[in-house]
Amino acid sequence: MQRRVAHNLVWMLVERGLQIGAGIGIVAMLARGLGPEGFAHIQYAQAVVYIASSIALICGGEVVIPRLVANQDPLAQHRLLAHAFRLRLAAGVLGYLLMCAFLAVTGQTVEFWLPALIIGVAVVLREPFGIVTAWMQAHTRTRPNTLFNLASLTVKAAGVALLFALGVHNVPAYATAFSLEQVVMAVLLTGFYLARAPRARVSYDPALVRELFSNGMLFWASFMLMMGSRRIDQLLLKPLVSLGELGAYAASMQILDNYVMVATILAAGIAPIYVYAQPTLAQARRNILKIAAGMMAVGVAGGALIALGAPWIIHLLYGSAFASAASLLQLAALASTLVFADVGLTLLPIYLRRPRLVAIKWGLVFAVTVLIDIVAIPRFGVYGAILGYAVANLLSVLFGIVIWLRSANAQPAAQEARA
Incomplete structure (x- = not known):
């Protein structure tokens, strides 16, 4: 067991290291391809999306994983995952709508609206389909998730690199490359889980939803405050400084x-x-x-x-x-x-x-x-x-x-x- 845990940890560390390297390269291409003002447009959109995505962090791994570990029955786990997915999806849709409301209330121009709407796909996709990641972690299967992350990151990096090589200076085009990462990740996670999930219909249980919601409330608040504190500076800066x-x-x-x-x-x-x-x-x-x-x-x-x-x-x-x-x-x-x-x-x-x-x-x-x-x-x-x-x-x-x-x-x- 210790060897398996260590093996999974190595995969996680490799993934994080590659993400850092790729992230630096992607940001460098964005900055050079878009210039200071275009870069400000996409970074502001990412800041808004980053904060909005915290709303979808309800019923996180801290709530789901211990329950999956405690009950190894495949049908019980499938039932739990289905309810957690619905809860996360509802929160993700709410986060996307609140993001749109913020952009409308603050009177943002189309240069900020378009990239935010495109990158904002992550708000609806990342956490709901990320429930499969929690299922993998409960079964100490880090390697598939790492490979999926690297595959989706490669798609984003390749898209940004292609646009940069073609001399494209269009912010929404680069935003589309960012959203493709989450689409690919969602497809890979869904295919992996459905190939192994029980073929049973799950009936809606309001009591279970309320339990998952209440148990995850404190973690949810913590994540929203943490993510808000890390990006609120860019939202406050935008009206007061030049692009x-x-x-x-x-x-x-x-x-x-x-x-x-x-x-x-x-x-x-x-x-x-x-x-x-x-x-x-x-x-x-x-x-x-x-x-x-x-x-x-x-x-x-x-x-x-x-x-x-x-x-x-x-x-x-x-x-x-x-x-x-x-x-x-x-x-x-x-x-x-x-x-x-x-x-x-x-x-x-x-x-x-x-x-x-x-x-x-x-x-x-x-x-x-x-x-x-x-x-x-x-x-x-x-x-x-x-x-x-x-x-x-x-x-x-x-x-x-x-x-x-x-x-x-x-x-x-x-x-x-x-x-």
Whole structure:
């Protein structure tokens, strides 16, 4: 069993690594192919879609996977997956409609509407069909999902590369390449599951839907607040700065989004053995402190290298049109080092199975981010958004430290509440 778990973990880490590399290449082609203003159009659309997609995160893996593991009966699992799919699909459609309402209320032009509507296909497809991914994880089948992710990512990368090679400067065309990734992924997941699923009709059970909804509510709120805090800056920036400045800011943050993903990869590789498998809280706390310190060191080293090489990195990836992004990247890279410590410290509430603490943290972070951005962006422009990003990261780390200090005598909550 340990060998199988390790094998699945290797596949997951390989997938994440390839996603980072491909993501950097795709963003570089987008920036060079569309220029600062066109890049701002598609990045703003992605920010809106990113926030809207959080609505579809209801009934996540934290709710579904433990139930699948607890009941191995294929018919029972099929029934559970069917109800979770319906719940996610309804939330996805709601998220898409709310996204359209936001674009209408804020009076966005067609240059922002079209890419958002096209990329927004992900809101309806990613999480509902991603229920098959939860089923695979419950059966420790990471390899097929990794291959599907890589296949769909290849389609997106190939589409972007083809458009770039043809000299296309049309934003909706690139947005279509992004939406194809989710369409391909949904088709592959559906085909894989239906080939193995029971051929039984599932009758609708309102009680089960209510149970899945209520049990996933706290996780849902946490995810929406987390994703909102990570993209709200671009929504607040857009009316107050030029498209060129928004494009430069988005370019620098795209690099950091790929960089801080390393933190989640490190945590995923370390936590199962050195945190979750620990029999006592005392040992888990000691290990979490060491992990957070070590990850912080990694973050500082990487952030410093990015800051030092920012002008070269921006020129290499985006070209001279994005030269103004270099100074933004330097400041944001230094602020991103705190993310590594935060990811390490977040392992504690997960170990304690206290998702409420995670929800509280992201609620505070979201509120502080919005408050600082509202005050600082009108005065300092994109640098005000970086200030909000830095303070939000600092608040997350301080919250994690407080939880660590106060957890000496804590007891893990019930297994069903595990984050």
